[in-house]
Amino acid sequence: MATVIDGKAFAAGLREKIGKAVSEIQSNHGVKPGLTVVLVGEDPASQVYVRSKGKQTVEAGMESTEHKLPADTSEADLLALIDRLNNDDSVNGILVQLPLPDHIDESKVINAISVAKDVDGFHIENVGKLSIGEESLVPCTPAGCVLLLKDHLGDLTGKNAVIVGRSNIVGKPVSMLLLQENCTVTVAHSRTQDLPAVCREADILVAAVGVPELVKGDWVKPGATVIDVGINRIETAEGKTRLVGDVDYAGASEVAGAITPVPGGVGPMTIACLLRNTVIAACRQHGVPVPDGI
Ligand code: GUN
DSSP states (O other), rough: OEEEHHHHHHHHHHHHHHHHHHHHHHHHHHHOOOEEEEEOOOOOOHHHHHHHHHHHHHHHEEEEEEEOOOTTTHHHHHHHHHHHHTTTTTOEEEEESSSTTTTSSSHHHHHHHGGGTTTTOSSHHHHHHHTTTTTTTOOOHHHHHHHHHHHHHHHOOOEEEEOOOOOTTTTTHHHHHHTTTTEEEEEEEETTTTTTHHTTOSEEEOOOOOOOBBBOOGSSOOOEEEEOOOOOEOOOSOOOEEEEEEEEEEHTTTTSSSOSSSSSSSHHHHHHHHHHHHHHHHHHTTTTOOOOOO
């Protein structure tokens, strides 16, 4: 049976290190990192995420502010708020919760955020920097995947990594990060021919497609490390709902060397990496060295 990669415990440990780094920066340099989250509308899942982000930001000793705007907020008003936050020195990180209502141009909003404060790493300039290996702010979920992989496997050099999914939020950035770690990277997607055979070549298999339990046990190479980024709510035979990933966990865990569960795998890493990005952004903005070990 596969080793279970405990993302919940790893994320808790990372948050503790971040908390220590925050108090060190504050006492040595008088800087208290601050994260501002902007939520437009009342999407229930987004409200849950935003609450968690705020709570964990405060627990790490950082300043947390939230701007909750009505669903009918105009694009111009949202852009004006971002402009104010860009110019506010107490704000080191800005996160606009996605998805935005249909009448607002998401890419216009993301690219209006100051590159230095873009703790999601979604700004086109951060995306470009990541792809050419320059210092940038890295998207949180992909960063979390790579931290778990390095913790479990050590050096990733030469590993065959197959990523199923090509989204801008996970698939593409995780492929860039794994290239930087000297993996041989294949990005597979819905049009890939013989997807099971492609997956069977993977030493590292990252599933980020949003299709419940797509990746079956016999798609997994024996001993491979499986990272499941999916969070899908499905209905059970008893009419209840249950969270499952993009991997058939029962089948894959009989073949894999290690696997992340859902929930409790990649999920908790995302907010931990957001806090980490906020500390990194604050340090860079103030010319303070980023503490080791976060
Ligand atoms: N909505 C779902 N995931 C994310 C994320 O990582 N960042 C933002 N801003 N919104 C999201």
